[in-house]
Amino acid sequence: METVLGIDLGTSSVKALLVGADGQLFGEARAAVASVHAHPGWSEQSPETWWRALAGAVGRLASEHAGALGACRAVGVSGQMHGSVLLDAAGRVLRPAILWNDSRSAPECEAVMRELGLARLLELAGNRAFPGFTAPKIRWLRRHEPAVLGRTAHLLLPKDFLVWRLTGGLATDVSDASGTLLLDIGRRCWSAELCSVFGADPAWLPPVRESSDVVGAVRAGLDLEGLPAGIPVVAGAGDQAAAAVGVGVVRPGETSVCLGSSGVVFVQTDAYRPDPAGVLHAFCHAAPAAWHLMGVMLSAGSALEWFATTFPPPTSRRGADPQSPVQHVTRLAADAEPGARGVLFLPYLAGERCPHPDPTARATFHGMTLGTDYADLARAVVEGIVVGLAECADRVRAAGADLRRVRVTGGATRSPLLMGLLASALGCPVETAAIDEGSAYGAALLAGLAAGWAPAVDSMAARWQRPGEPFHPRDRESAALEQVKARRLALYRGIRG
Helix, strand or coil, X not given: CXXXXXXXXXXXXXXXXXXXXXXXXXXEEEEECCCECCCCCCCEECHXXXXXXXXXXXXXXHHHXXXXXXXXXXXXXXXXXXXXXXXXXXXXXCCCEECXXXXXXXXXXXXXXHHHCHHXXXXXXXXXXXXXXXXXXXXXXXXXXXXXXXXXXXXXXXXXXXXXXXXXXXXXXXHXXXXXXXXXXXXXXXXXXXXXXXXXXXXHCCCEECCCCEEEECCCCCCCCCCCCCCEEECCEEHHHHHHHHCCCCCCCCEEEEECCCEEEEEEECCCCCCCCCCCEEEECCCCCCEEEEXXXXXXXXXXXXXXXXXXXXXXXXXXXXXXXXXXXXXXXHHCCCCHHHCEEECCECEECCCCCECCCCCEEECCCCCCCHHHHHHHHHHHHHHHHHHHHHHHHHCXXXXXXXXXXXXXXXXXHHHHHHHHHHCCCEEEECCCCHHHHHHHHHHHXXXXXXXXXXXXXXXXXXXXXXXXXXXXXXXXXXXXXXXXXXXXXXXXX
């Protein structure tokens, strides 16, 4: 019995999975990590807490699945993107990592957009300058903490810090590096021009590898109980690319939709095709010689959670509800008419990226009357989420990508209502993933190549994939959601002028 270890460094926890050669799970463990918000819009974490959390998760696997951990043959790591880890020449962490959800560098982004121009930025980096990305943080540090940059010898991304601690090797992968705004994404290498604009020293940057490349071996003497020394560690991938690989999105046109706190439409392309408007993200994929386009709506599942907790659902219709408020809300929404009797919900609780790159956008209900009831509002929220994902998919299609098979992951896959409405909104069949373990599963799949289980990413994915539950469009719902989409766009434009 051989296994591989897949690690995902998330914003709230480190997750570790043990997976067998056939894709079956042998064990799972998590350990929490905490963020610090010293000022409004700031979000930081100590990289040392990531290592301690990994040690805790591996320790739990050692106590509960010692045999499977002892049979581990390779390690893959995925993680939150865009964070900045600064090390000095001796490998000491110089300051807390600034995370993906930190917005302090908005002025730096505006300055770069003026200096470089959107067209050139998209040509090289495939993305607008967003405050969450890595490079604007470096420009902010140039202005506010120049002494830190004066001592900097290495700039790593969060998962790459764990790989460095595991192996002693400095490296990143193309998918994670795509989120820095320092990578020439078409050529899959660092860009001297982008480094100059953002004030990053190219000497800080680690070698860029493909996601399944082996970058080193687990060192002896680490405080990771039960993990064998000497086994290979692959470069890994950013969280979204790893999750897409984990559900088998490894060929052009294959698509994943992640319905978590945010919503992501991710489609693989066979060439670098940045969105001319810069509304979509264009990144290197974790599969060699592949890229992807990604539309991100910032409030998907979080909008449903906000509604259910801020406006608790009534219980008078069904009596006491033993399930969660979110489950109750979706059941009430299922009873409402398609189109929510004219009620619209704009889900911009945290601004928006796609289809509107508008950080100042705000959420609203519109179209309520004295006859509007709670089920209509619940239905409007659910429809607002799936229509937002459909708008992302429309942008992907407009950029020249072809959506074929669509596989959906995330907590919302447990709702038949959401899944059915999503199929109707996208206008194509969708299916769940039989094993939905997110980015850690994709990291384990990449590690399987280093273990010798398959010769390539696509053959490895074919070995592990199992079909989930299918959902198909329904004509009445599709027509209602098309009307919602058109009315919602008009409403947004009216509000924003």
